[in-house]
Amino acid sequence: MGTARESGLAARMLAMRALVGALAATGDPMARVLGRRALADPYPAYERIRARGPVSKHVVGLHIAASHDAAKSILRDPRFQVEPAADHVGVDWNIRPDDERTLVHPMEQSILTMNPPRHTELRRLVAPWFSPKALRERRSHVERMVDERLDALPRGGPFDLVEDFAIRVPISVICALLGLSEAEHRRFVRWGTALTGTLDGMRTLTERRRVRAVVAEMTHYFGALLAQRARDPGDDLISALLQVEVAGRPLAARDIIGLVGLILVAGFDTTVNLIAGGTYALLRHPEQRRLFMDEPERATDAVNEVLRYETPVQFTLRVPREPVSLHGVDVPSNAMTVVLLAAANRDPEVFAQPHRFDITRPNSHEHLAFSAGIHYCLGAGLARVEAEVALCRLLQRFPRLTLAGSVRYRRTRNIRGPLVLPVHPRLAPVTKSGQGIRREP
Ligand code: HEM
Structure with a gap:
């Protein structure tokens, strides 16, 4: 601790925070997006950024793509690549000299x-687990898990939709996929929060140490699990990856x-x-919720509209490996480029009345929420x-679900969504047979 390198990093982080803070104070929209606190509603800032052009250059040295067309072209352009350990302020998580070699940061x-070609080689190995056929087989499992979570909700009283339901569904699904014990879900949530938080860029040395500790914990946890699965394989993705060979050699543990x-x-x-x-969007738009409940076959369109309107990953980063000219802006080689997925998803050139939540929107599937x-x-x-499955079954089980308190959003800029969403069923839950709807006493 207190090394010359740390002092240098601390000074750089401080300087960057000061610069972004000073710019944000002048009303600069990108500095406000990157500023100290995540904006409660970043969409007006995205509008202002897009008003400067589909691609713009920012004084802190970033290039920003804010229109749908610019974002899509960059993401599909092989000249733009991802950068290992991409990070706004250039602060990495590895503290000890051999960290990068002995530990594995799963996002970096x-x-x-x-x-490519390493990306192509590795992605190909896991892709079959997410194929349409694999998903069809997994659907009944997801339905069972959702029903179990709904059965476990407090009967008749208020609950936090995030903590009691929305977190538990994906955790159950991923634990089943990887053969992990769901009893450890709090540990997985802690890891996820620490690592996805760094998508905003690390801002303090304390945060850097916390991230390094999580990376070390995860590496050791999975290292031990790999050894156990090698001795006693199951029918999970980890066991399958241990059997895989690339060019005649097993895949490296890392x-x-x-x-x-x-x-x-x-x-x-x-x-x-x-x-x-x-859930929040449907509860705030009663006519859309009614439509969704009356016509469940709209579920696919409704989920696309949620992805467009409440984009969970707000932006991603790319760097061009050669100079590129886009919408009249010259982006030099290796210039960090922010692709504002959430701004693209509200681009009026593509989505009519983009700030309206409308599950009947004919082109909601054109969103870029999944990059x-x-x-x-x-x-x-x-x-x-x-x-x-989660949205359909939640509203089938609790047809009169209402908001029951103040909603709090996550504080992160990149990963966005409700952190606390208090709701009340208003009616006693419907049993699986559809019987038993009654008013609360
Ligand atoms: C609403 C849910 C999700 C959203 C919004 C989301 C969003 C994204 C985005 C934006 C990217 C690409 C980032 C970029 O282009 O730089 C990505 C990549 C990825 N996501 Fe998701 N994701 C979601 C759910 C999932 C789930 C359920 C899984 C796995 C079980 C998953 C696994 C991955 C993986 C492995 C990649 C890396 C792909 C690659 O680099 O080739 N995501 N996700």
Whole structure:
């Protein structure tokens, strides 16, 4: 602690925070998005950024894509790549000299931050687990888990939709996929929160130490699990990856840890926001909720509209490997480019009345909430199934669900969604046979 490197990093972080803070005070919309506190409603700032052009250059050295067309072209353009350990302020998590070699940060040392050909090679190994056929087989499992969670909700009284339902559904699904014990779900939530939080960029040395501790804990946990599964394989994804060979050699433990760690963290910290954000949007728009309940066949469109309207991952990063000219702006080689997925999803050029939540919108599927191009979310199909089943069954079971208190949003800028969503069933839960609807005493 207190090394010269740490002092240097602390000074850089302080300088960056001061610069962003000073710019935010002038009303600069991008500085406000990146500022000290996540904006309660970032969408007006996104509008102002897009008003400067589909692609704009920001004084802190970032390029920003805020229109649907610019965002989609960048994500699909092979000249734009992901950067290992991409981070706004250039602060990495590895503290000891050999950390990067001995530990695995699942968001920074996995396919999410790899480029072809390594990205292609590794993604191909896990893709079959997320194929349409695999999803069809998994659907009944998701339905059973959702019903179990609904059965476990407090009967007749208020509950927190996030903690008691929205978190538990994706955790159950991912634990089953990886063969993990759900009893440890609090530990997984803690890991997810610590790691996805760094998508905002690390701002303090304390945060950096916390992230390093989580990375070490996860590496050791999965390392031990791999050894156990090698001795006693199951029918889970981890056991399957241990059997895989690439060019005649087994997959390195580091690659397996990166992949399963990413699936664990990316698989629930986003989906919870889709389920909770979707519930919140439907509760605030009674006519849309009625339509959704009367015509459940609209579930796919409704989930697309939630993804567009309440985008869980607000932005991602890319760097061009050669100079690129886009919408009249020259983006130099290796210039960090922020792709504002959430701004693209409210672009009026593509979505009429973009700030309206409308599950009948004909082109809601054009959203970029799952990104595009070669990093298109691997779990998109699974997240859709979870959200469709969760939202349909929640409102079937509690047809008169209402908001029951103040909603609090997460404080992070990149991962966005309700943190606390107090709701009340208003009616006693409907039993599985559909019997027993009665007013609360
Ligand atoms: C609402 C839920 C979800 C959202 C909004 C979401 C969003 C995203 C986004 C935006 C990316 C790409 C980032 C980029 O282009 O830089 C991504 C990648 C990824 N997601 Fe998701 N995700 C969700 C659920 C899931 C689930 C359920 C899983 C797995 C069980 C998953 C696994 C992955 C993986 C492995 C990648 C990396 C793909 C690659 O780099 O090739 N995600 N996700």
